Amino acid sequence: MTSAARTDQIAEAKRQDINAWKIARQRRSILNRMAITTLAVILLSIYLMPLIYGITTSVKTDEQASTANAPILPADPRIFEWEGEEYDVFVVPTEEGISELALVNRGRQSSEFIDPANPEAGLITWEGSWRTLEPAWESAIHLENYPRAWNTIDFPRLLFNTLGYALVTMIGAVGASAFVAYGFARFRFPFKNLLFILLMSTIILPPQVTLVPTYAFFVTTLDWGGTWLPLIVPAMFGNAYNVFLLRQYFMTIPREMEEAATIDGAGPFGAFIRVILPQAIPALTAVSLFHFFFAWNDFFGPLIYLAGNRAAQPISVGLQEFNGLYNSEPQLILAASIITMILPLAIFFMAQRVFIQGIVITGVDK
Amino acid sequence: MDMISAVRENASPRARMGLRGIWQSPLRRREAMWGYAFISPWMIGFFLFYALPIVVSFGFTLFRFELSNPDGAEFVGLANWQRMLFNDPTVWESLFVTFKFALISLPIGLIMAFLLAVLLNSASLAGRNVMRTLFYAPTMVPAIAGILIWSQVLNPSTGWLNRGIEGITGLDVTGPNGIRWLDDPATVYIAYTLIGIWGIGNAIIINLAALQNVPTDLYDSAQIDGAGWWRRMYNITLPMISPVIFYNLVLSTIGLMQYFIVPFVLNGGSGFPEGTTNFYMIYFFKQAFTFTNMGYGATLAWLMFIIALLITIFLFGTARYWVYYSGERRDE
Secondary structure, eight states: OOHEEEHHHHHHHHHHHHHHHHHHHHHHHHHHHHHHHHHHHHHHHHHHHHHHHHHHHHTHHHHHTOTTOOOOOOOEEEEEEEEEEEEEEEEEEEEEEEEEEEEEEEEEEEEEOOOTOOOOGGGEEESSSSGSEEOOOOOOOTTTTHHHHHHTHHHHHHHHHHHHHHHHHHHHHHHHHHHHHHHHHHHOOHHEEEEEEEHHHHSSOHOOOOOOOOHIIIIIIOOOSSSSSSGGGGGGOHHHHHHHHHHHHHHTSHHHHHHHHHHOOOOHHHIIIIIHHHHHHHHHHHHHHHHHHHHOOOOHHHHHHHHOOOOOHHHHHHHHHHHTTTOHHHHHHHHHHHHHHHHHHHHHHHHHHHHHHHEEEEEHHO | HHHHHHHHHHHHHGTTHHHHHHHTSHHHHHHHHHHHHHHHHHHHHHIIIIIIIHHHHHHTTEEETTTTTTEEEEOOTTHHIIIIIIIIIHHHHHHHHHHHHHHHHHHHHHHHHHHHHHHHHHOHHHHHHHHHHHHHHHHHHHHHHHHHHHHHHTTTTSHHHHHHHHHHHHOOSSSTOOTTTTOTTTHHHHHHHHHHHHTOOOHHHHHHHHHHSSSSHHHHHHHTTTTTTTHIIIIHHHHHHHHHHHHHHHHHHHHHOOOOHHHHHHHOOTTTTTTOOOOOOOOOOOIIIOOBBBBHHHHHHHHHHHHHHHHHHHHHHHHHHHOOOTTTTOOO
8 A cells, every 4th residue: 555545545534533523513513502492492481471471361251360270271161051041061070081061950969961062962960069070161362351451440541641751751861861971971171080970879879868858849848749740850850871871872973073063163062963963863762762661660759759649640550559459350450461561562672672782881881 | 090190190291280270271161161061961960869868868867857747847866866776676677678688589680690691692592682582571561560460470379380380290389288479478588589580681681791792712712721611601701791790789789779669569568478578668668658757767768878888888899809800900
């Protein structure tokens, strides 16, 4: 064997080795992929289980929703109509196996049933107490819970209040925050760092410490109790989260663009309105969404300031009160809860990219 | 600016006119004026809704002042503080409840958020973007709606949690002797923690973004050195994302001190079962807004402020031992 042939052989063997290794690696990565994806799907279904539960239970009858061993999916107790009368259907163990039979004559020791599948066969006598039998169910979806919940909770009023609060404070808070953020992003002035640290420290300040005198002032001095003003007015001065996010974004906009506007005769205010704001639409959208969701969720503020004025309630407080009043009808509470979450979830699914980007900026840059 | 560079700056000829001098240049003055103009909304808001109320709030602690009888306000010196610290066992009980729950719920929340972020960052996960969106979705569910849904899921006989446990293990947990998640002092904190898990979406996202920012060459060189998955996790991933873990830790701690909505919605702040859900914030709410006891309420708020400040200082103090900032120069 020549040495050249030998080298070829070695090269060939090496190539085969590499191929085998590649295949093994590929196989391993496919296995890995399957294992990790399966794990994620299992975790996700556990994580989302309450949501599925809420949706399925919101279309059940209250009887099913509060019966211990009722089927998991929406269903009604099965009823069989025979000779003009309605009879409950039970799951009956008979000699031929388990069958679903309608109970016609109830007895203590034995009862008479009729087979819905074969009523011509006549009455069947069954020995035993019918009280031990489980009822039979057939699937049924009760969408009527939704209009009932909608009307009982007076959803249009809650929606009007919440949307009004969310939109008014959103415009005010985002506008003011953009102003402040531009000041911190572009200008040099004495004590700038100190002021910025003060701004950021308001994020970790427990709100209770300012709450009591603010509440006393709004409610007794200004007599604003039962109105939205104590919640709207403070929002008009911007807040630290929004300022931080917008400042980070403004700093990435090249100064040349403002300089061009300045040459065209615009002052700092004009440059802010004409150059910065249009450039920062993604960040402004993210901040607006944050604020919108915050307002939609806000509970404590409306709870204390709107106490005693039911007409002004937002969704969060209305839903909590509804829960207290309709405790015995879980399906209505769940239907109302689901109505409440539709709008935020829909907005989130539509705008998730810009929204998540905003969370990343506030969380990672700090 | 640290001391040395400040001195150096002053010594340089350009800065000889001193810090004040810089702002005497008309251009700089104009710039500063515009800066203040732009941040003025926040400065006014800060003064009106933060600085002033904090001071006034301390003033309130020295008065007996009930909103139902505003003219009967009376200076009582440190009587409110004395009552809070020495004569009101509910204060300490509710602080204990709050800390106990935080110690259970905080680690679980932080670890879950981290592990889910690692999972969602895995290159082997199919449909990553869809998965991320779906894992975030529950965080978008309004808090009250989420709590109400969970309270039904945790229902001992009809809820899916107990029925699921029964289906998997075969134990009879839905019956009268089953697990009563929200009614049993032994399980109520676990139940509340489960409810809280629906709110960790932001922490997941922030962890995930930090994981994506870890330079891949660190992993490559570690792999060449033969480091396995656990080693890379412990020696590279955790230090590199520690600033984000720290951020989540601080925000969650502050948030848990103000834990309110869940116990308030589920049992109206009654402390059921057996006072285990009588959180500090619930007690504060009762004193300040149910009994409209402004003086004592402000005192309770100040105690919360002091405790939150101490905890924050403590956390920032520990940060130098475990939080790694890659841009930072290590002191020799």
